[in-house]
Structure formats: structure tokens, C-alpha cells
Amino acid sequence: MQHPAGTGNAGEPAADPSLLAGFTIAVISHRRRHRLADLLERHGARIVSVQGVRAVPQPDRAAVARATADGLARPVDDVLAASAGGIRSWLQAAPDPEHLLRTLRTARLLAADARTADALRGHGLRDILSTAAGSADELFRYLLTHAPAGRHVLAQLDAPVQAEACQALRELGADVTEVPAFRPEPPNDVVGLRRVVELISRRQLDAVAWLDPLATGHVLRFAADHGRLPALTEQLGAHVVTVSRGPLAAGVLRHHGVTPDVPPLPFDEETAAALARSVLDRAVHTTLGAMTLEVRGHAALLDGRLYPIQQGPVDVLRALARAPGDVLSGADLRAQVPGLAHADDHAIEMAVSRLRRAVPGVELVHTVIKRGYRLAV
Structure with a gap:
């Protein structure tokens, strides 16, 4: 058997289990679990695997x-x-x-x-x-x-x-x-389709990888059939990183007003690299006293140490970190945190309390009486 010169395994870097820790990424393909999901998971990402179509x-x-x-x-x-x-x-x-x-x-x-x-x-x-x-x-x-x-x-x-x-x-x-x-053929797991549509619509994913045009089209049709397409497309690209493996899936998304990132070559390694760049670029960076703070999808990275945080509290932290030192009122947080849009002041207090408990031993948030909250810079 002859081998074409210059081919073989693409230069895949050694897995860094902390590179994508704190991010949740959905991989939508013709498989129940695609190789790309394994690649991203080895670099620390939390994966939602979705079979959009069966081959x-x-x-x-x-x-x-x-x-x-x-x-x-x-x-x-x-x-x-x-x-x-x-x-x-x-x-x-x-x-x-x-x-x-x-x-x-x-x-x-x-x-x-x-x-x-x-x-x-x-x-x-x-x-x-x-x-x-x-x-x-x-x-x-x-x-x-x-x-x-x-x-x-x-x-x-x-x-x-x-x-x-x-x-x-x-x-x-x-x-x-x-x-x-x-x-x-359509996938057998309708629950998986419903779950990923809801996660995207509620901005509970950091990124979505769309690997082929048939799976992409089927997920979007499923969302449309269940009245969730406007909510889904509103989040894709604007708030949820959207990467298509190649030009065909990208074309399906663009037809629905979504502009995805497309890697230079339509392969797993290039798609993983595009996802990593995009989610890391959207992380919020600031300082907390003498410590560096990076707010990721569902975690905080303090001086290199990762603290997993629930969705609502981490969204509060992200809002505060975007305006370090500024006091954000309850109304400000309701406007900036999707999950708190209809919350009362007590619910916001509970979210801040859970945020403090998630990062023990660190003064993370100051309460400013009768005004709101600010990052403890």
C-alpha cells in the first residue's frame, strides 16, 4: 500500500485539559458523538453531543x-x-x-x-x-x-x-x-434535539459546532416546527459562538440570518481551533485586587484556579466584571443577565449569595446598601 507524500495525522497538539475548562460546547453532526467532541473534551470543554441526522x-x-x-x-x-x-x-x-x-x-x-x-x-x-x-x-x-x-x-x-x-x-x-x-434519516433522539434548541435559546451554551448541512438544516427545521427558531437564531453568533465546519453548513445558517465562523479547512482540528479562539476571545478579563480574573461560560478562573459556577451566578459575575468598580443596581442586572430578566430583588440577592459561596475564601462582590453590587476590585 502506498502513502501520499506529506499526509498522515494532522499536527494535533498535546491535549491541555485546562484550555477550554469552564466552557460548554454543543457538537451537532450525523453521529451520536463525533470525534470533534472527544477532541474538545480532552482540552477541558463540557460537551453536549447532538445527532442532528442519521447516516x-x-x-x-x-x-x-x-x-x-x-x-x-x-x-x-x-x-x-x-x-x-x-x-x-x-x-x-x-x-x-x-x-x-x-x-x-x-x-x-x-x-x-x-x-x-x-x-x-x-x-x-x-x-x-x-x-x-x-x-x-x-x-x-x-x-x-x-x-x-x-x-x-x-x-x-x-x-x-x-x-x-x-x-x-x-x-x-x-x-x-x-x-x-x-x-x-431523522435522528431517533428527539429529546436531544429539543434540549440543544432550548440551551441555545436560553444562552446556556458558549458555542455550537455545526458539522454538516443536513444535520444543521434538520435542527433548524425542528426549532421552526416548535416555534423556537427566532429565539435560537437571536442567540447564535451574537451571544453563542457559532462555528460551521465548512461552507455548506455555513450557507444553511446564513439563510436564517446567522453568520458563523468557518475554519480555513473543513476538518476536526481546524474546527476545534476556531472554537477555542472564539470562546477564549469572549471570556471577560479583569483584576480582583492582586489577582487576575477570567470569567468563562460556567466558571471563574482566579490566578489560574478554576471555580465552577452555576449559570445565574456566573452571569452576574460576568456583568460585574465587564464594569469593574461600577455599582450595578438590580435593574442593571435584570437588563444584562437573561436569567434574571423577570427576577425580583430577593432572587438577585440569592444569585449573589450563590456566587460568593462558589468562590470561598475570596472577597468577590461588595454589596452597596440601597444601590446594588460591584466587583471587589
Whole structure:
């Protein structure tokens, strides 16, 4: 088996379990738990995993036949095979399997892993490229970084997320024909969909990663069907960091008035880096006496020590830290803290009390009698 030069595992840094501690990030994809969730969790983030759509490995034979006929209508330079099962489904659904095999023999073949390469060899194909990482993502990374302009790529896909890499190839001048060896279906877990819509609408997430256009569209349709779309889109981007893995999911979000961040390449490492930059940029920094204070999504970082804090109290701390030394009245806090919008003065006092208990031994907030509260700077 040959390996394309310059490919392999992307340069993933050693995990820092404190980098994203105190932030809550939702990952919306075709899986119940995507690899990106594991990557972010290793860096300390709290993860909400949401399956926005299922990729059932039973392709629509008519769709495969149409895509194959379209792809074979012109010369093919590269054939990307995402899985052994996908290759089998492709050959079974192709209108002329022998014509397809003749094309595979003359094109450059790229197999996601050893099993996929063996499936191709089973049909008499021999010259097959793969990557050390053994993943379709690394094949796409190789194509994207090796002058794809003008090349016709026939890509057998196993998941909707791979469409983002296909679109990235097109934007670099490649001609890409997608052959989907899966059928998209709604997710089984409606509770997960409802939960993430509510968390976004109530600003209880720091960031959302949208990994493919089908899952993105399904979540937004679910929100619309349940009357929550305006509340959801109001928070995305403006208050909740919004990152799409690639241009297709970004297009779905922009259609609803949301402008997401898009990493330079549609892969997990680049998406994780974009999320990390964005949430860390939104953290509030100030000083508390001689100590440095950073207010994160659901925690305070005091001189490098992390204190987990509940949503309401940490929102109060964030408001006070944005105006260090200023006295904020109950009315000010009601205007700035979403969860306290309709709270009475007693509820605000309780939120401040819980905030003090969350950071024991530190004078965090001063009460200014009959006026309000201020950070103890």
C-alpha cells in the first residue's frame, strides 16, 4: 500500500485539559458523538453531543445510479473511496458495474483505510493510495493541499460531513462528483434535539459546532416546527459562538440570518481551533485586587484556579466584571443577565449569595446598601 507524500495525522497538539475548562460546547453532526467532541473534551470543554441526522448505510440506489452516470460521463482523475461497505454498495447500484471498474482502473485510487483498499483489490485493482491516518478526512486533506484545480474527483461518501470537503475542493477549482453510500434519516433522539434548541435559546451554551448541512438544516427545521427558531437564531453568533465546519453548513445558517465562523479547512482540528479562539476571545478579563480574573461560560478562573459556577451566578459575575468598580443596581442586572430578566430583588440577592459561596475564601462582590453590587476590585 502506498502513502501520499506529506499526509498522515494532522499536527494535533498535546491535549491541555485546562484550555477550554469552564466552557460548554454543543457538537451537532450525523453521529451520536463525533470525534470533534472527544477532541474538545480532552482540552477541558463540557460537551453536549447532538445527532442532528442519521447516516444509514443503505443508500438510495437511484441516487447512486444517477451520480455514477454523471461522474462517468467525463474523464475521471481521482476516485476517493471512503469505506469498503460503500464500495460494495456503489458497485451493486451502478447501472454498468463493468464501466465503473474500467474507470477505476485508469484513475488514481485513494482508499480511506486498509479494509477499503482490500475491497478494491478484490475487484482486481492494484495501484491504491492511502494515508497513515487511515481516514477519509486525511484523503480529502491530501487532495486539498495538492493542487486540485482542474481535476475531476469521483468521491464515494459515507457521511454528510464529507460533503463539506467536496465543496472545499470545488472552491479550489476541482470538479467533484459525490456518490452517497448512505441515506439520511431523522435522528431517533428527539429529546436531544429539543434540549440543544432550548440551551441555545436560553444562552446556556458558549458555542455550537455545526458539522454538516443536513444535520444543521434538520435542527433548524425542528426549532421552526416548535416555534423556537427566532429565539435560537437571536442567540447564535451574537451571544453563542457559532462555528460551521465548512461552507455548506455555513450557507444553511446564513439563510436564517446567522453568520458563523468557518475554519480555513473543513476538518476536526481546524474546527476545534476556531472554537477555542472564539470562546477564549469572549471570556471577560479583569483584576480582583492582586489577582487576575477570567470569567468563562460556567466558571471563574482566579490566578489560574478554576471555580465552577452555576449559570445565574456566573452571569452576574460576568456583568460585574465587564464594569469593574461600577455599582450595578438590580435593574442593571435584570437588563444584562437573561436569567434574571423577570427576577425580583430577593432572587438577585440569592444569585449573589450563590456566587460568593462558589468562590470561598475570596472577597468577590461588595454589596452597596440601597444601590446594588460591584466587583471587589
